[in-house]
Amino acid sequence: MSTTRKRVYGYLAEFKSASALYKAAEKIRDAGFRKWDCYSPYPIHGLDGAMGMKRSILPWFVFFGGITGTATAFTLAYSTQVVIYPTVVQAKPVNIFTIPAFFPVMFELTILFSGFTVLFGLLALMKLPRFNHPLFASKQFHRATDDGFFIAIEARDPKFSPNATRDLLSEIGGSNIELVEEEES
Amino acid sequence: MATTSHTASENQSGVKLPVLEREKLILNDRSYNWITERICGVLENRQPFLWWLLFIPSALIAAIGVGGGLFHLVSTGVGVWGNTNRVMWGWPIVNFVFWIGIGHAGTLISAILFLTRQNWRTSINRAAEAMTIFAVMCAGIFPAFHVGRVWFAWFLAPIPNANAIWQNFKSPLLWDVFAVSTYFTVSLIFWFLGMVPDLATIRDRCKPGLRKILYGIFALGWRGGNRQWSHYEMAYLLLAALSTPLVLSVHSVVSFDFATSVVPGWHTTIFPPYFVAGAIFGGFAMVLTIMVPARFIYGLQDLITMKHIDNMAKIILLTGTIVGYAYLMELFVAFYSGAIYEMDAFKFRIAGPYWWAYAAMMSLNVLSPQVFWFKKCRENLWVIMIVAMCVNVGMWYERFVIIVTTLARMWLPGDWKTFSPSPQDQMLFVGTIGMFLALFLLFLRFLPCINIAEVKWTLPQSDPHHEDKEEHPDAGTTSIPAYQKELAEAKP
Numbered sequence: 105m106s107t108t109r110k111r112v113y114g115y116l117a118e119f120k121s122a123s124a125l126y127k128a129a130e131k132i133r134d135a136g137f138r139k140w141d142c143y144s145p146y147p148i149h150g151l152d153g154a155m156g157m158k159r160s161i162l163p164w165f166v167f168f169g170g171i172t173g174t175a176t177a178f179t180l181a182y183s184t185q186v187v188i189y190p191t192v193v194q195a196k197p198v199n200i201f202t203i204p205a206f207f208p209v210m211f212e213l214t215i216l217f218s219g220f221t222v223l224f225g226l227l228a229l230m231k232l233p234r235f236n237h238p239l240f241a242s243k244q245f246h247r248a249t250d251d252g253f254f255i256a257i258e259a260r261d262p263k264f265s266p267n268a269t270r271d272l273l274s275e276i277g278g279s280n281i282e283l284v285e286e287e288e289s
Numbered sequence: 290m291a292t293t294s295h296t297a298s299e300n301q302s303g304v305k306l307p308v309l310e311r312e313k314l315i316l317n318d319r320s321y322n323w324i325t326e327r328i329c330g331v332l333e334n335r336q337p338f339l340w341w342l343l344f345i346p347s348a349l350i351a352a353i354g355v356g357g358g359l360f361h362l363v364s365t366g367v368g369v370w371g372n373t374n375r376v377m378w379g380w381p382i383v384n385f386v387f388w389i390g391i392g393h394a395g396t397l398i399s400a401i402l403f404l405t406r407q408n409w410r411t412s413i414n415r416a417a418e419a420m421t422i423f424a425v426m427c428a429g430i431f432p433a434f435h436v437g438r439v440w441f442a443w444f445l446a447p448i449p450n451a452n453a454i455w456q457n458f459k460s461p462l463l464w465d466v467f468a469v470s471t472y473f474t475v476s477l478i479f480w481f482l483g484m485v486p487d488l489a490t491i492r493d494r495c496k497p498g499l500r501k502i503l504y505g506i507f508a509l510g511w512r513g514g515n516r517q518w519s520h521y522e523m524a525y526l527l528l529a530a531l532s533t534p535l536v537l538s539v540h541s542v543v544s545f546d547f548a549t550s551v552v553p554g555w556h557t558t559i560f561p562p563y564f565v566a567g568a569i570f571g572g573f574a575m576v577l578t579i580m581v582p583a584r585f586i587y588g589l590q591d592l593i594t595m596k597h598i599d600n601m602a603k604i605i606l607l608t609g610t611i612v613g614y615a616y617l618m619e620l621f622v623a624f625y626s627g628a629i630y631e632m633d634a635f636k637f638r639i640a641g642p643y644w645w646a647y648a649a650m651m652s653l654n655v656l657s658p659q660v661f662w663f664k665k666c667r668e669n670l671w672v673i674m675i676v677a678m679c680v681n682v683g684m685w686y687e688r689f690v691i692i693v694t695t696l697a698r699m700w701l702p703g704d705w706k707t708f709s710p711s712p713q714d715q716m717l718f719v720g721t722i723g724m725f726l727a728l729f730l731l732f733l734r735f736l737p738c739i740n741i742a743e744v745k746w747t748l749p750q751s752d753p754h755h756e757d758k759e760e761h762p763d764a765g766t767t768s769i770p771a772y773q774k775e776l777a778e779a780k781p
Contacts, residue, residue: 126753251321
């Protein structure tokens, strides 16, 4: 007898095309599920609405990241050029009115900080990197990065039930319905 | 070619206008799986003999030119370069501006064409972005070693040092440090994030082993769920929106190195747009130079079609003509200003000892792309390759003309010198060409050279409403002759 226990992750069902996935997503949304996702090899436009998802909040992160960059560059330039160590080069003045000369660096640091915020904000929102996932145990899931369209409904969703969810998936056109289990030591 | 397939549904009262069908971006109705197989095949199959034939010499040239050249330079001193007289910027800065310009096409394709919804970019953006990264790496070598004592290059960074002197934030040279390093970093983030879904594709195709682990690490555990895609698409849009002003700023800042100085021939307001147009021009030529052969070697004709090449040729024609306009406008402004120093600077460029460089710049950059007015020339790959090579050389000459001919005749006649590059100059420049090619070949060998996910996205069946659209009531109701007849009848 095996000593490893298995925990059910949820159902994985395949759909034949992007349109089929889109229509199925609308039905699962209307059935009131929360913990589920559509998997596709490329981003399907309009699927956010079909899944009832909100717009990404990433732009807000980036806005504040960008402002931090502008402020950093201004503080750096102003404090070193005007306050701490004014160096007179080519008889140019040393005061706040030289600020136009600081604009290029302020602009570049705005972009730089925004770029880093996009990278780290995105990773945080996607909850990546995460190198293992129960879905990777599925025999068919590797096709999600090639030509497969899948919907996975998680068992931790309050609406999940072993039989009804399975029937729902096959009713809306899902095939190769698979119960994905994760191993628990 | 374009054919009429259906009519516009509006215009009920008047003539029904035929709508031209868009040309297909991916030929022969390829499936998703075919696209995956073909692009992953480039790095999964054995490399063709030609790959080794190109890689070994490039890597050797890079090792000798860049590795050996820099070792010699550092161990002896920067005096081994030819810029020991008044022409102190010499080849190193010519090469710096040349390489940094090459990179601009990559960001233009990935950012500006993304914002303007030019879907043809998807087949070429990955390779062009890789080109950007490698070109900026080549560019960075020159100013870093041009500072003289490279082990003090960290003085460029705004960190407190023992001298208690801070960088001069009013200097365009410091702006350049920030612009180029930001450009490199943001381009790298853009390139990497764009590659994550494709790395996951490769990961899922690998047999368990070291390869799978390595691709898996860089794929970050990507699963392709829409809850990831949603944020990912937003991130991509944001990076495109950030990179667009960035790419315009980088070459503008590079041009400030010249334009903010009080030197005849440099002190002009036309420099920033002129440099940016030139950078895009030179960059597209380099994209064609490397993508046209790669397309043949790896059989990517269905993904990078003649339509893509045609579009790039048109951009070369446009930007080349803008560059030509800038050259002429420079001359006109010098004449119209009435400033004798300004006029003399341009007389010297055209008719002085460097007349051949000016002539090469004019003919290669302005005249050679004009053949792209003709469709036959945009369809002939030999013509395209020849023009692309002309532009590559011509853009190098442009920087040579701007830098060397100007510095050779500054204000004081006592400073007037001519410049000749030393063997070390030539060695390092050729070395960077080898380094660029070697890095690009390694990229083809190990990373997906075409954006798999985005190419799939451009297929018509990828639109979730594709099936609904096929039942459009107007589909195929009016042919061109019928339309013309109807139009003739409608005329009063």
